Amino acid sequence: MDPNAAYTSAAGVLQLIPEMIVVGGAVFVFVGGTFAKSKTAWSWVAAAGLAAAGLALWTQKVPGGFAGPIAVDALGYTLRWLVLLLGGVFVLALARPAAAGQAPEVTGSLLLAIAGGMIVSVSGELVLLFVALETISIPTYVLLYVGRKDSASQESAAKYFFLSILSSAVTLYGFCFLYGVTGSTHLAEIARVLQNTSVAAVADWGPLPDLALVLIFVGLAFKIAAAPFHFYAPDVYQGTTHENAMLLAVLPKVAGIAALIRVTTLAMPLAAGTGWRIALFLAVVTMTVGNMTALWQKNVRRLLAYSSIAHAGYLLIGLAAGFAATLGPQGSRPEEGLGASVFYLVVYAFSTAGAFAALAYLGSPERQVDTVAELAGLGRTRPVSAAALAVFMFSLAGVPPLAGFWGKLSLFLSALDVRSSPGLGASRQTWFIVLAVIGALNAAVAATYYLRVVATMYFLPPAKEPRAEGGGAVRTAGGLCLVAVLLIGLLLGPMLIQATQDAVQASAPVPPPKPAQQAQIDGAPPSIVR
Amino acid sequence: MDSTGAILVASIVLPLVGAGMCYGMTRAGREVVRKVALAFTLLALVLAALVVSQAPRAVDPQPREVEGVAPDEFAVVDLSWGGAGEKTGQPAAFDVRFSLGLDGLSVWLYGLSALLLVTSVLVSWEQIDDRANEFYALLLLLETGVLGVFAARDLLLFYVFFEFTLIPLFFLIGVWGSEQRHYAAMKFFLYTLAGSLLTFLGLLAIVLWDYSQTGRITFSILALKQGLAAHPMSAGLQYWIFLALFAGFAIKVPLFPLHTWLPLAHVQAPTAGSVLLAGILLKIGAYGFIRFSLPMLPDATIHCAPFVLWIALIGIIYGALVALSQSDMKKLIAYSSVSHLGFCMLGIFAFNALGMQGGVLQLVNHGLSTGGLFALVGMLYERYHTREIAQMGGLAKRLPIFAFFLVLFTLSSIGLPGLNGFAGELLLLIGMFQRGMAPGPHGTQLLWIAVLSVTGVVLGAWYMLYLVQRTMFGPLREPRPAHGAPEHSHAPVRDLSRREVYALLPLVVFIVWIGVQPSFFLTRTSRTLDPLASSLDRRVGTAHHVSVVDVPSNNTGGLTSTARHDEISASGGPHGP
DSSP states (O other): OOTTHHHHSHHHHHTTHHHHHHHHHHHHHHHHHTTOOOSSHHHHHHHHHHHHHHHHHHHOOOOSOOOSSBOOSHHHHHHHHHHHHHHHHHHHHTSSOSOGGGHHHHHHHHHHHHHHHHHHHHBOBHHHHHHHHHHHHHHHHHHHHTTOOSHHHHHHHHHHHHHHHHHHHHHHHHHHHHHHHHSOOBHHHHHHHHHSOOHHHHHHHTTHHHHHHHHHHHHHHHHTTOTTSOTHHHHHHHHSOHHHHHHHHHHHHHHHHHHIIIIIIITOGGGHHHHHHHHHHHHHHHHHHHHHHHTTOOBHHHHHHHHHHHHHHHHHHHHHHHHHHHTOOTTOOHHHHHHHHHHHHHHHHHHHHHHHHHHHHHSOSSSOOOBGGGGTTHHHHSHHHHHHHHHHHHHHHTOTTSHHHHHHHHHHHHHHTOOOOTTSOSHHHHHHHHHHHHHHHHHHHHHHHHHHHHHHHHHSOOOSOOOOOSOHHHHHHHHHHHHHHHHIIIIIHHHHHHHHHHHHHHTOSSOOOOHHHHHHHHTOOTTSOO | OOHHHHHHHHHHHHHHHHHHHHHHOSSSOHHHHHHHHHHHHHHHHHHHHHHHHTOOOSOOSSOOOOTTOOTTOEEEEEEEGGGTTTTTSSOOSSBOEEEEEEOTTTHHHHHHHHHHHHHHHHHHTTTOOTTHHHHHHHHHHHHHHHHHHHHBOBHHHHHHHHHHTHHHHHHHHHHHSOTTHHHHHHHHHHHHHHHHHHHHHHHHHHHHHHHHHHSOOBOBHHHHHHHHHHSOOOHHHHHHHHHHHHHHHHHHTTOGGGOTHHHHHHHHSOHHHHHHIIIIIHHHHHHHIIIIIHHHSHHHHHHHHHHHHHHHHHHHHHHHHHHHTOSBHHHHHHHHHHHHHHHHHHHHTTOSHHHHHHHHHHHHHHHHHHHHHHHHHHHHHHHHSOOBGGGOBOHHHHOHHHHHHHHHHHHHHHTOTTSHHHHHHHHHHHHHHHHHHSSSTTHHHHHHHHHHHHHHHHHHHHHHHHHHHHHHSSSOBOOOOOTTSOTTTTOSOOOOOHHHHHHHHHHHHHHHHHHHOHHHHHHHHHHHHHHHHHHHHHHHTOOOOOOGGGSOOOSSOHHHHHHHHHHHHHHHGGGOO
16 A cells, blocks of 8 residues: 555545644734734634644544554554644633734734644654654744744844754754665554664665664754754743743654654654764763753743753653663563653643743743842742742642652653663673763752752742732643642652553554574674674 | 551551542641641551551461462552453463562551651741642652652552652752752652652662563562562672662661761751651661662672671761761751661661661651650740750750650660660560571671670760750750841740640650550550561571570560560560571
């Protein structure tokens, strides 16, 4: 069967109904916006669109691995729900945009970005994946630029624009090599070709699969703001609003990790020997750079930017563990690490979005909260907002019984569970133990700056009554995140860890290699570093 | 879930409900909030007493065979967390359980926690004026945390409660503490967190070792213990995991070079915080050693024991010497904790029934006496707004009831026969000497540790009695009023109120009770500790196992002594090698 048939067949197209509803909503808002510049009505339309998309997604069954460009598998289903729920939070947060006159443009762009995130979740094909990634990026440029006249925000938008273009190009370059090696853009086909090729052919490719892997990693590391490709994040976050920073900190990260899991770990097990080294190195550097730099930040958006960089490092722990586990030995479970990454995405997304929502609520359209010092005494003046922000901070720090704890647990568990293949020495296992220890120490360092925010709110005398004029919508957004963080922390954590693992396991495009094949891969020529 | 288990769960959940109520009472004022808090802690104490009273004394002649429950456990509750794995009917691969229960190790520490919470509400009665609703809410949250730590039967649940205690304490110290409270709160939190994250990795490594051997991920402490007994780890792996666990537990205890957070946190915390820190939270470190390191990593524990014992000894003598030179009462007592906890570690790492029984009993004793002493210092501070020893003298004339309690807690702390400290200290020192004289590796070294540790007892008596002598006796010398305050701003100084006496009285009851009838408490701990001690004892290579039975029962009086003797021999018997 022609794998591209799904683009034209009704069954394939129908799989994307939720995304179509969201895009349809965006178009409706864009067109309607030229006639009615209502401030809040378009947010209601957007919310209705997301609700309809949610209903469509709810009625969709999860088929076991739809072969074709659209991978409507358990992983895609999980990630689509995550993006959709986060989309609801974004719509609420941006319901009163700083650019009051351009509400329809803001809402419409936001819906497009959400649709892009959902399509990334289900992309089983490189072109579709790239288009989906751009569907997130392009509306984001608009969001960053619209209605902001000061030079800081223009610098921020320009910086993000150029670096994002660059990273897209690098990703695309990597995709090209992958296509050149395997002759297909379909991930399932790529995985099949890479796994069933003879040793001679592998030698013939030379370093091409590894090169593709490196380029894809570099490109997507921009998206998830992993060091050393993180430099834009602090400047961009600082220069924009809390609501935009929330979007930037969360959506590209979800998309980037989803793409990394789909393209690199699930489709390129052959390159896993290189893959785990890259991911592990990036994880260590990213965590450490993010956390160490965050310690010195006074601007609260900069602080959260470095925090989000550090969390990109944590997300990569799971990816590295997943990669390493694809190499065996028998009994290793790649889904443990990958599932941990996906679960950590959920935890991180709600904690960070909640923190930004709380900060956005505390400011006002004219003047937003900029420095940590402005939060002084919030425990007295705004007890509920302060408590919510403290919960998000503790969750990001990974203190039980909040959501972040379960995230750290699943990551550390997956890293410590990596075992070396027999006969190859214990080096891989040692590396991952070191990774887990560095991760744990980093968590303690991170707690320092999260606690500093909490200490400022509760221990210092009130500086100035905060305006708290962010509006009811953003307050609701923060409230939803708070519910999510508490619910995951107190009740659903273990169940969701299990569920994400199961989802990843059910979504591998080809069954994991049999021991016989494993031996062959282990004995692969030296061009593929193991 | 049997009824005792249900009460156990209720005693842990109830403070949480109370915390929510207190936090919500923003307009009620402290008069109402503190009464609500007291009611909740009292109710939790009653429930805890009901649970503890069910503690079986001796080993059942016919132990009930219950799947997944150790013979020494009671009040067991085992629920799945968030319904994981309930739908399919099969246990989930990632099976975290909300599993609670008590055994001989945890029963008294659990009871002590419930008791000290009532004391800490009562000592905060007048002291806490600002944001009282938040204060009592945090106190009750902390109660849930500490009761949960001791009752957890699931490794992750233990860790969740263990870390969770940091959050309320962070706020208690940072908001209601003294001058350096912000620094103290941050240091306390970060120091403890850094260590406990490494502990966390160690605990996960244990789980994963078990997984690699048995193919199932379990967090149940009992199942892990059984798994490790069936598939022992290599000594090298044990050694690394022991170090990881050590990082967190040793900071919590605290052992010598890692103790620097303690004086700061204890001194800066509000009175209730100091009482709970010293009385309960320090115990979690030692508890962790006995719960995890000793049974799960026996080879590494035995291998590292001389090292642990040496730093415990350094802590004993160093803590005592530093305490001796303090001019601040609260600091003096804080450093005395370093010394006392060193003794507890000495007993625990003696690896015999006497030492471990003594060590665990001494944990409880230290909670009672030091908790009481911190409460007294707080009461004195409320009266004079100073803790400087040099400014006080002869206060016994002015505050006779206060002086009575101070002398009593001091005597308990230094181990006067007839009071609780004696029973614990004697047992653990005998245990340590026994270990030193037993044939085995490091014999002379251990004997030296035992001999040198006795100097700690002498020093302990010195600094405590010196404190009492300087402040309570001699010519009357009252602290000058605080700088800038009107003359005699603290006057007229009254002796202890009825509320303050009620705060201390329960502690006194147990101090005397443990002092005159230690066997009542020891029989209930021996069920858990004797088998553990004898298994470690066998490993050390000295096959001679002595149970509590063989000690001439101290100060219990002739008649009860023989009666108790019979009772204990029933428990001691079956554990022989």
